[in-house]
Amino acid sequence: MYRLQPLTRFYDLYADKRKNLKYYYFFLPTSTVSYVVSTNWLELFEKVCDAVDGALSAFKDWSEPGERADQYLLDQVADQAALAVLKGRGIGVLSEESGLFSESSDKIVIIDPIDGSTNASRRIGHYGVSLCALDNSEPVAAMVFNLATGECFTAEKDRGSKVDGKAIYPTSCSDLDEAIVGISGNPALPIASNQYRAFGAAALDLCSVACGRLDGFIDPISGSGVWDYAAGVFICQEAGAFVDEMYGNELIHFEHARRLGPIAAATSELLEELSGTQRLDS
Numbered sequence: 001m002y003r004l005q006p007l008t009r010f011y012d013l014y015a016d017k018r019k020n021l022k023y024y025y026f027f028l029p030t031s032t033v034s035y036v037v038s039t040n041w042l043e044l045f046e047k048v049c050d051a052v053d054g055a056l057s058a059f060k061d062w063s064e065p066g067e068r069a070d071q072y073l074l075d076q077v078a079d080q081a082a083l084a085v086l087k088g089r090g091i092g093v094l095s096e097e098s099g100l101f102s103e104s105s106d107k108i109v110i111i112d113p114i115d116g117s118t119n120a121s122r123r124i125g126h127y128g129v130s131l132c133a134l135d136n137s138e139p140v141a142a143m144v145f146n147l148a149t150g151e152c153f154t155a156e157k158d159r160g161s162k163v164d165g166k167a168i169y170p171t172s173c174s175d176l177d178e179a180i181v182g183i184s185g186n187p188a189l190p191i192a193s194n195q196y197r198a199f200g201a202a203a204l205d206l207c208s209v210a211c212g213r214l215d216g217f218i219d220p221i222s223g224s225g226v227w228d229y230a231a232g233v234f235i236c237q238e239a240g241a242f243v244d245e246m247y248g249n250e251l252i253h254f255e256h257a258r259r260l261g262p263i264a265a266a267t268s269e270l271l272e273e274l275s276g277t278q279r280l281d282s
Helices: 015-020 041-057 073-086 117-121 202-210 226-239 268-276
Strands: 008-011 023-026 092-095 099-101 107-115 128-135 138-146 152-156 161-163 180-183 195-197 216-218 242-245 262-265
Touching: 041 073, 041 107, 041 128, 041 138, 041 152, 073 092, 073 107, 073 117, 092 226, 107 117, 107 202, 107 226, 128 202, 128 226, 138 202, 138 226, 152 202, 152 226, 161 226, 180 202, 202 216, 202 226, 202 262, 216 268, 226 242, 226 262, 242 268, 262 268
Parallel strands: 092 107, 180 195, 180 216
Antiparallel strands: 008 023, 092 099, 107 128, 128 138, 138 152, 152 161, 216 262, 242 262
């Protein structure tokens, strides 16, 4: 699919690691030299995922800590690989790892280079790349790629959602007592669902709501950055699921430090019931 370019060298930039400077090598697709905004977001996202996958394949120290307490070095490796594809295309990028840079005020890509990096550090097969494209602050395309399994969730505005090219839909569950709910963080109050699951990767968990594996998802502690859920929420919406925020806030924003509580459910009835279980002001 791609013509391989000369090897590109990446090294970690952390001052405390420079005494043991390490070099990592990975191939980048030839598209990284393009300076034209792609009209096919999913094609661009596929190239980003390929670059991240290639970089991680050449990287061995998956448990090595990063600069921040909540970061692994593999997060930074993945971020550098993704930015090598995204930069220079006339678009803005908001990344969990490197913040916001903007070559455009109207076209922005929100990315989590590795959603579920703690899972990745332990080789638990539930982690991936999460990408959401915004045009004038409105989501228009998204991709969540499971790096462990190769499964790929996609959505385009008004075109529905897919997994590996096949259309997906949520369940018809409307009763919390019968629901299986994914959670991120410890709930402050009991969730009276049939069962709940904590898988550790919000973007993939939201995709599980979109395709009917889970009936709902909630972050009861409002601990999610926009990169954690932007793609997954859009994929849910395009699949026909319902989404909200714990306290009614707008989910899409560009504040790196802000944290919110996304909720998704297969039906509007389940969404209302699920959100009501955790609102401390209700």
